[in-house]
Amino acid sequence: MNLVALTGAGISKASGIPTFNEMGNLREKLSRSFFENSPEEFYKILIEMKEKIERAEPNPAHIALAKYNIPIITMNIDGLHKKAGSKNVIEIHGNLEFVKCPKCNKLYDFDIVKKTIYCNDCKTLFQPNVVLYGDTIPLFFNAIDLIGSADELLVVGTSFYTSTATELVNRAKFAGINVTIINDKAEENVPKFLQSVFK
Numbered sequence: 001m002n003l004v005a006l007t008g009a010g011i012s013k014a015s016g017i018p019t020f021n022e023m024g025n026l027r028e029k030l031s032r033s034f035f036e037n038s039p040e041e042f043y044k045i046l047i048e049m050k051e052k053i054e055r056a057e058p059n060p061a062h063i064a065l066a067k068y069n070i071p072i073i074t075m076n077i078d079g080l081h082k083k084a085g086s087k088n089v090i091e092i093h094g095n096l097e098f099v100k101c102p103k104c105n106k107l108y109d110f111d112i113v114k115k116t117i118y119c120n121d122c123k124t125l126f127q128p129n130v131v132l133y134g135d136t137i138p139l140f141f142n143a144i145d146l147i148g149s150a151d152e153l154l155v156v157g158t159s160f161y162t163s164t165a166t167e168l169v170n171r172a173k174f175a176g177i178n179v180t181i182i183n184d185k186a187e188e189n190v191p192k193f194l195q196s197v198f199k
């Protein structure tokens with residue numbers, strides 16, 4: 001069985017990562033226009049998110065997916081799949097590992113924004129490595145390709161409010177790929193599901 005997983009905020013709930021809805025009007029603030037209009041406040045929010053993320057540990061759902069070497073497409077920017085040991089992870093919404101100077105084309109460790117949000121060399125505003133509302137998803141077609149290589153798609157903890165998740169799942173169904181959805185108690189149900197599939 002060639003299984004690929006698509007994961008969203010629900011998989012990290014048991015790790016103590018709040019979902020966007022629980023964080024208030026974050027959806028609005030993680031937009032391209034908010035970033036461009038209020039970059040200082042934008043980066044303050046990202047720094048807070050990164051601090052929450054660094055304190056979080058993968059839960060049994062992340063760990064089970066890593067143990068069975070399941071390739072993952074995640075909409076989360078919390079890095080918990082990699083922390084659990086997964087190697088093949090497409091982070092379609094990016095991550096908080098680095099920022100980029102769009103002019104020098106250089107990457108900097110994310111923590112530089114605690115000191116400055118402008119490039120030391122050219123004074124350009126750093127770009128976050130996260131996909132913002134209003135952006136296109138650069139790895140979207142990598143995700144489509146990976147799903148196309150699967151014969152089963154396991155969807156975990158995605159609210160179908162996000163059009164990206166809906167579109168990926170619809171494409172999988174259209175291609176005749178079997179789709180299993182786990183939305184509740186991922187930390188119990190994902191390990192159970194994988195055990196039953198790979199027994």
Ligand SMILES: [Zn+2]
Nearest residue numbers: 101104119122
């Ligand atoms: Zn620069």
